[in-house]
Amino acid sequence: MIVVMKPGATKAQVQHVIDLVREFGLKDHAIVGTDRTVIACIGDKRAVDKGALENAPMVEKIVPILAPYKMASREVRRERTQISFGPSGAVLGGPKVGVIAGPCSVESREQLLETAHAVKEAGAMALRGGAWKPRTSPYAFQGLHAKGLEILAEARQQTGLAIVTEVLSAETIDVVTEFADVLQIGARNMQHYPLLEAVGRCGKPVILKRGPSSTMEEFLLAAEYIINAGNPQVILCERGIRTFEDYVRNTLPLAIVPALHEQTHLPVLVDPSHGTGHAAYVAPMSLAAVAAGADGLLIEVHRDPEHAITDAAQQINHHAFSAMMKRVKAVAEAVGREA
Amino acid sequence: MIVVMKPGATKAQVQHVIDLVREFGLKDHAIVGTDRTVIACIGDKRAVDKGALENAPMVEKIVPILAPYKMASREVRRERTQISFGPSGAVLGGPKVGVIAGPCSVESREQLLETAHAVKEAGAMALRGGAWKPRTSPYAFQGLHAKGLEILAEARQQTGLAIVTEVLSAETIDVVTEFADVLQIGARNMQHYPLLEAVGRCGKPVILKRGPSSTMEEFLLAAEYIINAGNPQVILCERGIRTFEDYVRNTLPLAIVPALHEQTHLPVLVDPSHGTGHAAYVAPMSLAAVAAGADGLLIEVHRDPEHAITDAAQQINHHAFSAMMKRVKAVAEAVGREA
């Protein structure tokens, strides 16, 4: 890390910072510039709270040099991580662009099975569906819970599709892990650390969604929590950030796809359903995500969106999904991927 | 809610929407304007997913009219809620501006007791201190856990100050409730619904911090979760939002203080420590928060911020806190409050 002193800092004030730096077990290296003195600190700085130096007199700012995550970073692992799951050994992170599709919520057995067959037919590699739903309002439908998991398992049996479903709390991890092939951590829980640690011990791949106001660094630190707890099978998923834009529910920042590929070896999905909040934008943003280099897509598909119980505005119907998949395939091939 | 049709919507398309509206148990009222038809929907719309209508053909947008929260709203309760807690019956939400102060983390018995006496002396009404710490990095200090609670309890015994501490997960609610006078839900957990429901059953007052990208409506819906689970003693706390600004760790939007007082009867605190992230801005933003009408402040105070283990950059020392409290008192009186 680099400590930048304010102009006019005295020798004693610089020495005080150097003393703190040494106290933290780092080596110091002071450089006297034309206007300011800066102190480069050498050593493994991940354990130091940089704020401690920020509070010393006449310190202007602290500039971290090292990324605070390790195991998620490409410095530790150069080659891309491939993660396989489900009855048929679907793989994310390889040459194939994988599409995970299904309804926002499992609403009924009939509803889920109908959509499961439709997305399988259209070329999806896995089925998503929520059994526990995090809802902004306490008065909204909260999911079928264990019953939903059983319906998902039946859909897997009928279609051979892997099952992806969200886990909302540490208490339900065991039952979700028993049924699901991949556990999903929702955007609202990206920094719920007890849950990250719990899925770190579950032994199944985890889709980690980026929080709507998380920086890339916070996103990768959340992945680091899971890996650090023992589970290296983390799949990152961008689902849109909160900005001032009002024609979408979230702003979908696709440059994070190449940026993540630079920083981490983990596979990167994009969720254009939450990422836009409008059914009409799901197909164009799916194509854009694949063109930007995404390893896969997470798409909300419902047999009758007008009657969907949750997220109705952003679910597309079976026909639209099938049409979109043909276009996804064409774009994937145009950028040298399979689909 | 109001459904706005796109220009050129046919009679059949308008009728289709009207049919959906009736299916949802609402009364419809269509108004044909010069360019567009709008359909006003009358009835209790809180249970309907408005997205279901957004997905119907030729619907341009849905405009909700009712706020989706009830019990947190001033429509249900006109007078301000006052919440009292702790050995001496401290009250938030009344004429007095209450200051809750203490270190970010409980680091040791000696450290906490020293600060407890200092903030008591300076006029604080309660002592804060973290025993379980939500940390962005898995490699950072995570708190003293149960040992920290015991130290807090000793501080209460010595000073008579009420104890405020964060609860991170449903599993630790029982032990935290046993020791604390007020439970705090951190900003990262504002939408962790299982935790909101759990503190809704704990019987102690709860400080709910606004998530850094939450709208005011989402904030009040999170409060609604707690109230709906049985606990009406919710204290709201603004602690800064994430924006593009880079001279602060968060942007502290104080207009939410009068805006919340308009919408809700619950007391409103401001946390200028997290709300700015810099010790130098804590005092001016504390004064500003009180001038804007805040019912109280939540301030991080450490006996030696340069050696604080967590949040070192934003903690102020005992002397700065004591000086600030005199100014808080003067501003509180200038705006007709006590302090």
Place this chain on the structure above:
Amino acid sequence: MIVVMKPGATKAQVQHVIDLVREFGLKDHAIVGTDRTVIACIGDKRAVDKGALENAPMVEKIVPILAPYKMASREVRRERTQISFGPSGAVLGGPKVGVIAGPCSVESREQLLETAHAVKEAGAMALRGGAWKPRTSPYAFQGLHAKGLEILAEARQQTGLAIVTEVLSAETIDVVTEFADVLQIGARNMQHYPLLEAVGRCGKPVILKRGPSSTMEEFLLAAEYIINAGNPQVILCERGIRTFEDYVRNTLPLAIVPALHEQTHLPVLVDPSHGTGHAAYVAPMSLAAVAAGADGLLIEVHRDPEHAITDAAQQINHHAFSAMMKRVKAVAEAVGREA
């Protein structure tokens, strides 16, 4: 527009609003709901300042129904506008994805000509290059001014490429119009209305860049200014918005491409150079923009980016541009466009 009254509004207060509505020349239509009264206002509301009603007692909010722009909207013109320019009649807004490329600044005759030939060879339809540069710092290079225009004209003569250059102020419009085929309004000037009105009278096509914190509506209203002043040849360009993200200079929100195509008949470009600020992300975001449906791209290309005088971090070299163009062509074809 819809006026929503607060709960508890009296009959007299509702009547007062109705009187104001009639005073503004609108027809009123009151609907009494279970909790609130809403008043639908019928008529052409573009001329009314809705704030006037917001300030009336017991008004909760005003919901506009009509978009405030007209001539830019698809309601006025259903088919897409195609805009042609330059010696060879290049067209934007048709089936072909058009690429406008060139250096950030015209630095010298040799530099510009070398890049002009390179981008022509690689398949660009027009040459960009700044002669007047809006610079954040007064100490930075401000452009070659008239000399730069002459160099651009020579490049057009040698290559047949149309010339695109920025106009910074009303005083320089005449000279810029004399040399350029297309005038560009930079993001910082999107709401500099005297300039919008001036280019509205210039008779040449105008590329209007979205301001970094402009809503889609403000963007289309800026286009409306130009059209309203007499110039229907407006090309919209998304170049990234300001958010909290820190791995890019701006966040590039590609969902605006399909959203604009829904709202307006004007062609839509994307500028991934400013839209990301990093050379490494220009190619993936170019492909993504085309996949999302963009009508064209605006790319900064420099023969030696390490020695570029302006925007060095985001310019790509000739070789990278040529390689990217092959991939752009493949993606354009995959989504049914030419390139």
Place this chain on the structure above:
Amino acid sequence: MIVVMKPGATKAQVQHVIDLVREFGLKDHAIVGTDRTVIACIGDKRAVDKGALENAPMVEKIVPILAPYKMASREVRRERTQISFGPSGAVLGGPKVGVIAGPCSVESREQLLETAHAVKEAGAMALRGGAWKPRTSPYAFQGLHAKGLEILAEARQQTGLAIVTEVLSAETIDVVTEFADVLQIGARNMQHYPLLEAVGRCGKPVILKRGPSSTMEEFLLAAEYIINAGNPQVILCERGIRTFEDYVRNTLPLAIVPALHEQTHLPVLVDPSHGTGHAAYVAPMSLAAVAAGADGLLIEVHRDPEHAITDAAQQINHHAFSAMMKRVKAVAEAVGREA
């Protein structure tokens, strides 16, 4: 500035960067850390485009150390700048908190004079009123232009208040300068550099409003443009930034008040009318701004806000202004200022 190399950079790649640094006339100082090499560059770096280094192979990032502004900074001038203007020599930047008040637009002679007397009576130090109005829509009222200036001059003569009015374009600077005591640059024009340079030559004090998505650094660089063109009398004004918040028109980030006082010697105003967009929040945010240390306020006041032609929602009436002024005075005194 500091250049951070990626891990794995070769000696030759480091040397290449060092060569570039020397080519830019800077001294280099390489520090080999445990994971990375960083190169400290010493010298006056304001003229170098740091992007040039960002584009060199294996460079991870560039960290600027020096602020890019000079004359606006406290490093150049330690004591606070006081700016005086108008017939009675009103001063901003001294002990007194100055309030500038008046209608958004000059609508008529009678309207302006009535408000001028009212704000004078209530204790304002200057009168604001727009003669040229920047309007988001081309169909909205654009101001009375020269006629408006004459009315403002008459109000000055009657009341002795200094006149503050916005200048929208370089063409109208001469006439505005002739009538006004203080010229205002609106938020949308904060980065319209030709206008900044023009007011830099006008000889009158300038109120520079922060753009809604400008960083503090960009704000101070805009001030630097004006000072650099010859006019040191710059008054900074915060008027709210664009964020995701929806209960206000803009988010008013008051921590910028102490932050600006740290960085610059220029006076700092706050405009809570634009900063919130709602009349109901103007008084509490005015008090908060004064408590945070603002040198003055800019307030929109209208004799009949329901009939205001522009910005009706955020203007307060004479009575509300007068009541607010008493409270402003009390808070100013509580924080050791006059009012």
